[in-house]
Amino acid sequence: MGEAIVITSGKGGVGKTTTTANLGTALALLGKRVCLVDTDIGLRNLDVVMGLENRIIYDLVDVVEGRCTVQKALVKDKRFDDKLYLLPAAQTSDKTAVAPEQMKQLVEELKQDYDYVLIDCPAGIEQGFKNAVAGADEAIVVTTPEVSSVRDADRIIGLLEKEEHVKSPRLVINRIRGHMVKSGDMLDIDEIVMHLSIDLLGIIADDENVIKASNNGEPIVLDPTSKASIAYRNIARRILGESVPLQSLESEQKSMFTRIKRFFGVR
Amino acid sequence: MNRQKQPYVTMKGTKDGLTLHLDDMCSYDDLIAELDEKLMINENKDFDGPLVSVHLKLGNRYLTPEQEEELRALIRAKKNLVVASIDSNVMTKEEAIEWKQKTEIVSVAKIVRSGQVLHVHGDLLLIGDVNPGGTVIAGGNIFILGALRGIAHAGCYGNKEAVIAASVMKPMQLRISDVMNRAPDYKVDEQNEMECAYIDDNDQIVVDRLQLLMHLRPTLTRLERRF
Known part of the structure; x- marks a missing residue:
């Protein structure tokens, strides 16, 4: 019996889909059986980010309406033998094509076969959100260090707290720019965590490689040198219950001079 | 007879x-x-x-x-x-419940988040924060042990004597009875002092040190207030 985790944010464009794709991949790399569920019916993206767009035959709505079995609709990611699957959303219908009760049943079924079911939630707090949350046991709230995004995260946490079947949500702060936080132009992590007062699951530095990787249909996690990749891997390990320290935000651009200074112990 | x-x-x-x-x-x-x-x-x-x-x-x-x-x-x-x-010595149950609700102190332990509204009929003792976009409304006074960053409306049934007190007073808006006041557009430096808001003689909401309340509203001392 696996766990179902919904990844949500309220605001759009903060990195829910990227986070879902990368956490799923990272968990698969750690040897877990993972199923990704895209609930953004009508505006599906997860398949594109995963590079599985061409292999979709059936989708979530087909399953819910009984046109095919769940097993048939699942798209297998060949890069991870039998570890990572995707249940894509329909592109032709809209959010009302599915009811929360049906989602719950579907996720319940998937939980039998997989260790983790990651549910990618659409932006907003309407039907799509209700569908995504219906089957979840846990929630991850993604936010960026912007006031508007934190405000929406606050709203979403409020709504999640009302859902009794969801354990208290955990926070992922995405797209942090170390130098801006340092100069005080960006909200800092402590401030956000204190404000939202939920557990911090991880922080991810802003990284251009993430965009590049998404465009190529390869989650950034597959590139072990990138900072964002390490951040996602750390989050995956924390989901598994390991305790991993937070990544430092200091940029690693060491000039020759600072290296020499560090060598002599000068700060 | x-x-x-x-x-x-x-x-x-x-x-x-x-x-x-x-x-x-x-x-x-x-x-x-x-x-x-x-x-x-x-x-x-x-x-x-x-x-x-x-x-x-x-x-x-x-x-x-x-x-x-x-x-x-x-x-x-x-x-x-x-x-x-x-x-009369007697009142109906409904009247009694209403009277009780309007005079009791309701303590609530939660964070009032964006989009949430917490409404009580009497005094409110909030153990937690009010985040931006969150609203607390009380028929009586509002006491917040955490930070007030959202909207607080005290004395919502028209009690101009009502006060709002918070450990961290950074509200978006303050309302007491029908008087309203909003935060200044400029940023104020964070100071960690408990503060209170009340209506002064000019019918304006004033924010001041908490310690002044005992002189301004001596009736606050009594927990059960007059009929």
């Missing part, structure tokens, strides 16, 4: 006017009849005098609003009499 021995209506003249003690054991109709009769007798005595205020003591009798209206009309019809107060 001995009906005349124990009159239903007893009149007493005081310096505040006339006090009528109405028997609470007889039927309402008998009471009205006797009251009408007694006032009729009195009416003839001094019809040109000043307006006399009448205080009604009902004892353990409950009057519906309609009955109360009837009584007032009956007395008002007698030229120079006017009802100043109606006092």
Whole structure:
């Protein structure tokens, strides 16, 4: 019996889909059986980010309406033998094509076969959100260090707290720019965590490689040198219950001079 | 029988006017009849005098609003009499619950997040924060042990004496009764001092040190307030 985790944010464009794709991949790399569920019916993206767009035959709505079995609709990611699957959303219908009760049943079924079911939630707090949350046991709230995004995260946490079947949500702060936080132009992590007062699951530095990787249909996690990749891997390990320290935000651009200074112990 | 021995209506003249003690054991109709009769007798005595205020003591009798209206009309019809107060020992359950709700302190332990509204009828003691976009509304005072960053509305039924106090006072808006005040557009430096908001003599909401409250609102000390 696996766990179902919904990844949500309220605001759009903060990195829910990227986070879902990368956490799923990272968990698969750690040897877990993972199923990704895209609930953004009508505006599906997860398949594109995963590079599985061409292999979709059936989708979530087909399953819910009984046109095919769940097993048939699942798209297998060949890069991870039998570890990572995707249940894509329909592109032709809209959010009302599915009811929360049906989602719950579907996720319940998937939980039998997989260790983790990651549910990618659409932006907003309407039907799509209700569908995504219906089957979840846990929630991850993604936010960026912007006031508007934190405000929406606050709203979403409020709504999640009302859902009794969801354990208290955990926070992922995405797209942090170390130098801006340092100069005080960006909200800092402590401030956000204190404000939202939920557990911090991880922080991810802003990284251009993430965009590049998404465009190529390869989650950034597959590139072990990138900072964002390490951040996602750390989050995956924390989901598994390991305790991993937070990544430092200091940029690693060491000039020759600072290296020499560090060598002599000068700060 | 001995009906005349124990009159239903007893009149007493005081310096505040006339006090009528109405028997609470007889039927309402008998009471009205006797009251009408007694006032009729009195009416003839001094019809040109000043307006006399009448205080009604009902004892353990409950009057519906309609009955109360009837009584007032009956007395008002007698030229120079006017009802100043109606006092009864009893109230309905609903009234009692309403009174309790309006005077009790409700303590709530939660974070009021964006889009959430917390409404209580009496005083509110919030153990937690009010985040931006969140709203707390109380019929009485609002005391927040955490940070107030959203909207607080005290005395929402029109109590201008109500106050708002918070450990960290950084509200979007403050409302007390029907007076409103919003945060300045410029950023204020974080200072960690408990503060309170109240309506001053100029009908403006003022934010000041918490310690001033004991002078401004001495009645806050009593937990159960007056009827």
